[in-house]
Structure formats: structure tokens, C-alpha cells
Amino acid sequence: MSTTATLIDALKQELKTAGMTYATLAGKLGMAESSVKRMLARGEMPLSRLDAICAALKIDFADLARSVADARPLLAELTLAQEKAVVADKKLLLTAICVLSQWTLEQITAYYRMTEAETIARLVRLDRLGIIELRPLNRYRLKLAKTFRWRPHGPVMHFFREHALLDYFSGGFDREDESLMLVHGSISKSLAPSFIERMQRVAQDFAQAHQADQKLPAQHREGYTLLLAMRSWDFEGFEALRRR
Template sequence: MSTTADLITALKQELKAARLTYAELAQQLGLAESSVKRMLARGDMPLSRIDAICRVLRLDFADLARRVADSQPLLQELTQEQERAVVADKKLLLMAISVLSQWTLAQVLASYRLSEAEAIGYLVQLDRIGIIELRPGNRYRLKLAKTFRWRPNGPVMEYFREHALLDYFGGAFDGPGEGVLLVHGSVARSQLPAFMERLQRVAQDFAQQHLTDQRLPEAEREGCTLLLALRGWEFSAFAAMRRLNPAPARPTPAGGKT
């Protein structure tokens, strides 16, 4: 929801765009100019007064609130508390993943065993958590950036590591457009950030394509999950066979072989 201070900031911008002076506004509101200046400077006034200024500007209050909401910075990630609330209920987590995929309420109801009342209730919870802004008609605006990611060691990733990772990799990855790559190597540490940046670009491209293809009929789209990862890692079964105190590598004689 928009705060009063945000609404007043937006009102000031609208007044400037309309070239309406504080003196002219005060006259139309039946107030002293000093009172109008004081209210706007404090950043706090009753919603009834904001609504009155909207009428002077011939601006619908709902439109003002929507403009404020649309101007808010999008979230790159959630807090620990927000993620903990999401994973506390599997159906809420399902709804969170659905809105991340830009599904409509109708699509969710057609695909999953949720009643309309349940689904709307979960949308309300996601609005309270801060993932979406719920709008009339059970439409919503996603408040997450295209580069949004779950916290690497947060509640949601912990949940997926525990419950979903084996399920994901249990697939054959042999369908059209599917595949899994496992590449091991030893590279310069200075190059690792560059590789990670490329992976992030792939993720952003995938997210942008998802948004672009929402215009296509549902029959022409395929639900996919892209998993990208890069870390220093050794298979635990191999690590268990390592020597506790490995012998130093033998030097190689110049021009010869060991």
C-alpha cells in the first residue's frame, strides 16, 4: 500500500505539472495559503484532504495511488521474515511461484485444487508480505524485479534443497529443449565473477522471454524451470577418499617426465 508521504510527494508533482500554485489550490479548497503550504511540507494530511486535492486536479484517487505504487523500487530479494512466511504454507508457496510466473487467478484455479476463496486469500497474504500489490478484480502487480532471486541461504532455498532438488534432477532431461550440463574444471579465481555475470545474464534473458511470451496463447507456451549454479565443489564421495595429509607433488625434472 502507498504511504501518505508517498501520496503527497506524488501530489506535489501533479500540482507542478498542472502549474497550479499553492495560492490557487488554497483558494479552491477554501483554506489559507499558509495552511496548504504547511500540510504539503509536513508530508502528512488526512486522506479526505488528499482526495479533495485530487478533485481540484481532476485526478482519480485510485489513479494517484496506482502511480505511486508503480514508481516504487522493485525488490531484488525478500527478507528472511518474508521468505519464512512464504514457506510456512505449501499452498502459499504454490501461489507465490504462480505469481512469479505471472499466472492469472483463473489459470491457478484451472490448474490446481484450490477453491476461489482459498486462492484469493493467498493473494491477500502475498500482498501483505510485499510480493504483490493486489488490485481490483483480483489482478495484481508484481513488486519483484526481473533480477529477483531467493536468498541463497534463506528459507525458500533451504526448502527447495530439502524437498525439491532430487525431484528436479530425477528427470531424464531428454525432452524437446531440455538438457543438463555438468562441466568440471579449474580456472583462475579472477575469472569466476565473469562466469557468474554471464549466468546472471542468461537468467535475465529467460525472465525477459517469459514476460514477452505472456502475449502468446497458453497452448503455445511451456512451463520450464531454469537452474543455473556455479560453486567450488567436490562430490562428497570423492572428498571422503582424500588423504588427510596429501604428500607434496614431486617436482618434474627439466625436460623429463616423472
């Protein structure tokens, strides 16, 4: 559905919510009811008319635009082509990871050796890829769902398996603010999805805490990476010891 069609649908929903008929709206606009119906059916109207409709409904156009943006479906996963484009440029991949954590332009350039121009160029590319909606003053809206994840066998996960996984697990995990837990057991397959759901909630709690703590001074914040995983797996080194 086009943005215009979505906007018209949002207007119709506002009319319904306000209990305003086409006839009442026509009276407020000084138009014939048939003209209002035709205008909304075609989705063709000047901005001045749109402003007049918003005034009749006693809503702000910014609120209407926000409802249109919120109505758009969010991505739970990128396409293969999108992931390939992200991985092809290391700075673009870095910027994508930062926006997933809702970092601002200022935070990215303060933490990483990227100029403002370089970072803005990457934000523009992420906008064109449909990952964010770039807004004035280089602010953005993330167009990814809370359940978003990289493709399990896609280019991004391949990159991390090849370049980052061993580096991550080479840490000692021995500080008070670090932990590495390995738990193995046999449970019914019906229980596994509930554990996955709990893990997703932990990940969301972590992301929300990150956003809330952005108001703290930089010296009071530390960069952490939370890695949650669960799969049906036996260590390859023990495979020869299994009873068949």
C-alpha cells in the same frame, strides 16, 4: 515512509516537473499560498482537494497513485519470518512460485487442483506478507525486485533441497527442448561476478518470455523450469584424489 507522505512527495514532484509554484497552485484552487504550503506540509487534505490538485496539474489520480506504488522499494529478499510463513503452507508456497512467474488467478486454478476460494485466500496472505499488492478483480502487483532470490540458507531453499532437487535432476534431459550442462574450470575470482550477471540476464529473459507467451493458447505452451547455478565446488567423491 508512510503512503500519505509518499503521496505528498509525489505531488510535490509533479508540481516541480510542471514548473508550478505554490502561488500558482493556490490561485487555481482559490486558496491562500500559505494555506497550500501548510496543507502540503501537514499532508492533510480531503479527497476533493486532492482531485482539484490533480486537475490543476492536468494529471489523473490513477497515474499519481501508480507513481507512488512504483516509488516504493522492491524486495530483493524476504525476511526469515516471511519465508517461514510461505513454506508452512504448501499451497501458499505454490501460489508464491506462481506469482513470481506472474500467473493470473485463472491460470493457477486451471493448472493446479486449487479452488478459486483457496487461491484467493493465498493471494490475500501473500498481500499481508508484503510479497504482492492485491488489486481489484484479484489482480496483483509483484513487490519483488528483478534481482529477487530466496534466502540461500533460508526455509524455501531448504525445502527445495530436501524435496525437489533430486526429483529435478532425476530427469533424463534428453529431449530436444531439454539440456543439462556441467562445465568445470578454473578462472580468476574477478571474472565470476560477470558470469553471475549473465546468468541473471538469462533468468530475466526467461521470465519475460513467460509473460509474453501468456497470450498464446494453453496447448501451445509447455511448463519449463530453468535452473542456473554457479559456485566454487569440487565433487565430494573426488576429494580424496586431490593433491594437498
